[in-house]
Amino acid sequence: MFKQFFAGMEFTALPIFALLLFMSFFVAMVLRTFAFKTKRDFQHHSELPLSDGKEIP
Amino acid sequence: MTTRIERVSYDDAIVRKFMVASVLFGAVGLLVGLWIALQLAWPELNFGIPYTTFSRLRPLHTNAVIFAFVGNMMFAGVYYSTQRLLKARMANDALSAVHFWGWQLIIVAAAITLPLGITTSKEYAELEWPIDIAIALIWVVFAINFFWTLARRNEKHLYVAIWFYIATIVTVAVLHIVNSFALPLSALKSYSVFSGVQDALVQWWYGHNAVAFFLTTPILGIMYYFLPKAAGRPVYSYRLSIVHFWALVFMYIWAGPHHLLYTALPEWAQSIGMLFSLMLWAPSWGGMLNGLLTLRGAWDKVREDPVLKFFVAGVTFYGMATFEGPLLSIKSVSALAHYTDWIIGHVHGGALGWNGLMAAGMFYWLAPRLWDKPLYSKKAADAHFWLATIGIATYMISMWISGINQGLMWRALNADGTLTYPSFTETLIAIRPMYIIRALGGSMYLVGFLLMIWNLLKTVSGAKAVDTTVEVTIEEQPAVEGPGVVAVITGRPLWFSVVALILTGAFFFAESAIVAVGLAIAVLVVGEVGYVISNRERAAGKASWFNLIEHRPLAFTVLTLIAVLIGGVAEILPMVLIKQAVPVTGAAQKPYTALEQQGRDLYTREGCYVCHSQMIRPMVAEYLRYGEAARAEEFIYDHPFQWGSKRTGPDLQRIGGKYPSLWHYTHMNDPRSTSPGSNMPSYAWLSEWHIDPKLAPKKLALMQKLGVPYTNQDIDDAEENQRRQANTIVADLQKNGVTVDWDSEMVALISYLQRLGRDQGVALSDEAPKTAARGGQ
Known part of the structure; x- marks a missing residue:
């Protein structure tokens, strides 16, 4: 299936490398966001739209 | 850490200008859309004039809606939210003004040249080379102003909306420049440097990602700012928004070839396009649910507040469009739907539903604040909402029926293997009622839009435009210790990733089971070591590598650009280098006379x-x-x-x-x-x-x-x-x-x-080729 998928292509290493890079980054990012961080770590970030500053008339 | 209080006066005048331009051009774009929709049912409505004919006005309609309506709306949202999220005025008012007037001039140039037939014929990139250069220059002005503001910001954290804006700015620049490579013949005529299959792939890499990075990512940024603002509560899951962002940035760029399924594009590129389109289901729906769940516990507000009504419907249409898109990318579905009106229904679900309703929600939110006067009529806004929603539904359903009807009629075969509907016009006659119903749906949407213009005009009439000034508390931190850009690039996580990648790549090419098992164990060991080191550093209170990246706009932008380029290069480079001139039949192709x-x-x-x-x-x-x-x-x-x-x-x-x-x-x-x-x-x-x-x-x-x-x-x-x-x-x-x-x-x-079709080597046999697929029949 692997060979059939890439039939007619001369640069098979390129998309495979890109796919691996994508997968590893993605897994690392998900782990970092959901396993190593808690909701509280992002509380300040998530409240940024609600803290524009005190309006001066 | 010390804090100080600073007074910041936002540049809201630029927001007002972009908003007015968006509303104005939105009406024009919709009106032209309705006109050409009517021409499909009554072709004589071009009045015999070349410049008002469907085939010349359709690019005008798409350009007006994408770049004039949504473009201006996006800039209004970006300028408004960026200043507030960074707690800083835009870096340079002159650059903002150049951006605004330059963009409007480009739109006027498009409105003049496209009806005159001055076009490259590349969809959503029809404008000729001098206008293309102007677009690139104005985009650079916007980018300088944006990144300069980032550099001068008073808020160290970059909210996720800013990430989406960064991705938009860098990706649109790359897409536009690559797809516009052309050699000019004269001041108003050029030819693409790419040809045939290469040109098709580059064009649809651009075309698909224009939808992704012009019509989607900036509007998602706007959603992540304005929806919590209107609901009065933070986004449901900030962590989900991070995953949403990175997944979209990585995946979207690969999906372009789904526009070219069953064409002469090589099979591997088609399969990659389909695969990544299907993967897009997950982050898109993650983003949609994140938006809708932000209203958890505040759904009662939706009943009363027209702004939230539009946002909820807009986000729901985003979910529908991002469900339908991957569905249409499945090869057997594409075999039926491609070239039909189903695709027209799909894109209008996105443009009118997602972009149009988000724009309306944002305008209803902005107008009372930018002119310091309450919205003139909530009832009129409600009427607009229902006209728009029913109008879109009418439009989409009629196009679904029309498209599926077309697809089935085109492929219908008699028992003896002949076509059931050999005349193409039979299918046209069958779907004509749907064209009339589509125009009706579009009319309802347009009436709703005009109602909004009236409502906004009444709101701002007699009111004085106000620029917001706020007092913000700024945390003054000691100079950031630790890695600079070089240290970030040579950071341990990066090296662990590279080693893990090499080992994983070697795993796929391993020729014996023992080597493969050894490599798999090595990958796990590297991962475990990385995990242990990162945990220790965290316990010691050191800033994580990703935190450093998040706080450095330049490093963040470079990473985003790399993420985007990976897909583009990996997909396009093999195609550019392919020996496409070698004919299967051995017969040489003849250039045109x-x-x-x-x-x-x-x-x-x-x-x-x-x-x-x-x-x-x-x-x-x-x-x-x-x-x-x-x-x-x-x-x-x-x-x-x-x-x-x-x-x-x-x-x-x-x-x-x-x-x-x-x-x-x-x-x-x-x-x-x-x-x-x-x-x-x-x-x-x-x-x-x-x-x-x-x-x-x-x-x-x-x-x-x-x-x-x-x-x-x-x-x-x-x-x-x-x-x-x-x-x-x-x-x-x-x-x-x-x-x-x-x-x-x-x-x-x-x-x-x-x-056409009389090149050397075209088989003249009466028999269907043995390799012909039945396309899901």
Whole structure:
């Protein structure tokens, strides 16, 4: 299936490398966001739209 | 850490300007859309004028909606939210003004050139090279202003909306520049440096990602700012928004080839396009749910607040469109839906539903704040909401019915293997009622939009425009210790990733089971070591590598750019380097003659590609209707490609020689005299207008520079050869009592049409090719 998928292509290493890079980054990012961080770590970030500053008339 | 209080005055004038421009151009874009929708049911509504004909106005409609309506709306949202999220005024008011007026000039240039037929024929990138350069320059001005503001920000954290804006700015720049590579013939005419399959891939890499990074990511940024603001509560899951962002940025860029399924594009590229489109389901729906769940516990507000109503409906349409998109990317579904009105229904669900309703919600939110006066009428806003929602539903459902009907009729076969509906116009007659219902849905949407304009005008009339000034508390931190940009690049996580990647790559190429197991264990060990080290550093209170990246806009932008480029390079590079000129049949392709090239330019000027494809897919029904499936080598001299994306009329890939020149002459003068039931407008002006014969050698010389194998003799003799070929067509027409000038545009276009599909090596067998797929039948 692997060979059939890439039939007619001369640069098979390129998309495979890109796919691996994508997968590893993605897994690392998900782990970092959901396993190593808690909701509280992002509380300040998530409240940024609600803290524009005190309006001066 | 110390804090200080600073007074910041936001530049809201620029937000007001972009908002007014968006509303104004939105009305124009919708009006033109309705007009051309009516022309599909009543083609005479072009009033016989070239400049108001469907094929010229359709690019104007798409450009007006995408770049004028959504573009201006996006800039309004970006300027408003960026200043507040960074707690800083835009870096330079002059740059903001140059951005605004430059963008509006580009829109005006588009509105003038497109009806005149000055076009590259590349969908959503039709504007000619001087305007392309202007777009690039103005985009750079916007980027400088944005990144300068980032550098001067008073809030160290970059909220996720800012991430989406960064991705938009860098990706749109890359897409626009690559897809616009062209050699100019004159001030208003150029030819793409890419040809055939390469041009198609680059174009749809651009086309798909224009939807992704112009119509989606900036609006998602706007959603992540304005929805929590209007609901009065933070986004449901900030962590989900991070995953949403990175997943979209990585995946979107790969999905372009789903526009080219079953075409002459290599199979691997089609499969990658489909695969990544399917993967997009997850982050898109993650984002949609994140938006909707932000309203958890506040749904009662939706009943009362028109802003939230529009946002909720807009986000829901985002979910619908991002469900339908991957569905349509499945090859067997695409076999039925591609080239049909189903795609038109899909894109309007996104444009009118997602973009249009988000824009309305944002305008209803902004107007009272930017003019310091309450919204004039909530009832009118409610009426707008229902008109828009029912209008979109009417539009989409009629196009679904029409598209599925078309797809099924095109492929329907009798028991004896012949086509059930051999005449293309049979399908047109069947779907005509749907075109009328579609126009009705569009009218409702337009009426709702006009109601919004009236409501906003009443709101701001007599009110004074106000610029917000706020007092913000700024945390003054000691100089950031630890890694700079170099240290970030050489950071441990990066090295762990590279080692893990190399080992994983080696795993796939391992030739023995023992080596494979060893490599798998090595990957796990590297991961575990990385995990342990990162945990220790965290416990020691050191800033994590990702935190450093998040706080450094430059590093963040570079990473985003790399993420985007990975997909583009990996997909496009093999295609650019492919030996596409080697024909399967062994027969060499012949470049177009001078007259055929002139005719081809008229084909693009009139926008024939808007309604006719030149790409026969390898399916039995297509073979029976149009002839042998198209092959990559047939298009090697096509600068630009003309595959099209919609079949309002039949495919023209093998139209050459199918009918005599008299048929073409009669058909273009009065389409319904040769094809009863056709909705093609008359192109009678082609008999009266003349080509410039002197341009022929210049065009061939330019094509020679692009790699088309014209000899110098071909170029020297171009004018004479052009006249000779034209005279044979003129003589043929004269035999049938038709007199037409040899240099009339009609003759040139007929010469091009008669050439189509008559390249060397096209099989003339009556049998369907054995490799033909039945396309899900």
